[in-house]
Structure formats: C-alpha cells, structure tokens
Amino acid sequence: MKKTVLFILIFLAVGSACFYGIAKAVNRPDTLLSESDVSSMIQQKYGGTIENASFSQKDDEPIYRITLLKDDIPYHITVNGENGEVQSLIKQKVEKQTSTQTKNNTEEEQKKSEQPLVSPTSDEPLISMEQARDIALQKVKGTFSSVEIEEEEGQTFYEVEIDQSKTREAKVMINAYSGHVDSITYENDDD
Numbered sequence: 001m002k003k004t005v006l007f008i009l010i011f012l013a014v015g016s017a018c019f020y021g022i023a024k025a026v027n028r029p030d031t032l033l034s035e036s037d038v039s040s041m042i043q044q045k046y047g048g049t050i051e052n053a054s055f056s057q058k059d060d061e062p063i064y065r066i067t068l069l070k071d072d073i074p075y076h077i078t079v080n081g082e083n084g085e086v087q088s089l090i091k092q093k094v095e096k097q098t099s100t101q102t103k104n105n106t107e108e109e110q111k112k113s114e115q116p117l118v119s120p121t122s123d124e125p126l127i128s129m130e131q132a133r134d135i136a137l138q139k140v141k142g143t144f145s146s147v148e149i150e151e152e153e154g155q156t157f158y159e160v161e162i163d164q165s166k167t168r169e170a171k172v173m174i175n176a177y178s179g180h181v182d183s184i185t186y187e188n189d190d191d
Contacts, residue, residue, distance in 0.1 A: 132158035
C-alpha cells in the first residue's frame with residue numbers, strides 16, 4: 001500500500017514537472033523581435049536618433065539595450081526582446097562646458113565631468129514630496145505606492161514607487177531640486 005501511494009506521488013510530481021516545462025515552452029514566442037524592429041519601435045515612441053543597439057540575455061530573458069539621443073541628451077533604454085516592452089528608460093545627465101573650461105581640465109577632471117553630476121546651490125529649494133509624487137504620476141500611469149528622499153554621490157533625489165498592476169511596478173527617480181525625471185525603471189514581479 002505504501003509503495004503504491006509513493007509511486008503515485010512520484011508519478012504526479014514527474015507529470016507536473018513535465019506539464020510545467022511543456023506549458024513554458026508553448027507560451028514562449030517562437031521568434032524574437034529583430035534589432036531593427038526594436039529600434040524602429042523606440043524611435044517611433046520617443047523620437048530622436050538611435051546611437052547604439054545591442055542584444056543580450058538576462059535571466060533567460062532576451063533584452064535589447066538601446067542608446068537614444070534626443071535633444072543632445074542620451075537615454076539608455078532596456079527593451080524586452082520578445083514583446084518589445086520597455087523595461088527601463090534612464091536619462092543621462094550631460095554637464096555643459098565652455099571650450100576654455102575643457103582646455104583647462106586635466107584628464108581626471110574630464111572623466112569626472114563625463115559622469116552624470118548635479119550639485120545644486122545650497123540656496124536652491126527642494127521640491128516637496130507631494131510635488132515629486134505628482135510629477136511621477138504625470139509620467140507613469142498607476143497607483144502611488146511610496147516616496148523616499150535619498151542622497152547619493154552628492155545628488156539629492158526622490159524615489160517614487162508607482163504600482164501599475166499587481167505584478168508591475170515603476171520606480172521614478174526625480175531630482176529633488178529641479179523636479180526633472182532622471183530615470184524610470186519598470187519591474188515585474190513574476191512570483
């Protein structure tokens with residue numbers, strides 16, 4: 001009797017595992033989007049010029065990394081290679097310099113100036129948490145979840161979380177002084 005019950009349990013476990021594997025394989029798209037298709041989708045959605053596009057696998061998920069240049073500002077965009085869904089869009093900050101400043105910089109200072117920097121003056125007021133929430137909700141549709149103020153590498157910013165569905169969340173990073181959206185990252189909770 002115990003052997004029969006054990007055999008049935010093992011059979012059910014193996015059958016369930018096989019069914020799960022087959023279901024995953026059937027639900028997976030047969031073809032990936034091409035680099036040119038993804039580039040065209042991004043260009044139509046955001047405008048600008050595609051500077052670079054590359055393909056990679058992340059946790060068995062095909063993704064494209066796109067660099068878009070719009071109004072002389074580079075954006076780094078991550079796109080799902082199967083369905084074309086934008087997973088993240090990060091606006092890179094570019095510090096403008098005069099030609100005299102550039103000539104006087106050492107190599108180390110030039111490397112520093114190429115990194116995204118914001119060092120607001122001390123008399124510049126912070127935007128409120130409510131303003132940060134409103135800015136985020138204008139950029140991303142969903143339900144407000146939380147807002148936190150953070151400081152990293154001399155930058156003060158708000159991290160606003162917005163629930164778009166039960167399994168999808170957007171994190172909007174907003175400069176605490178200017179109110180500009182620095183990045184939007186989308187996360188899917190597949191559990």
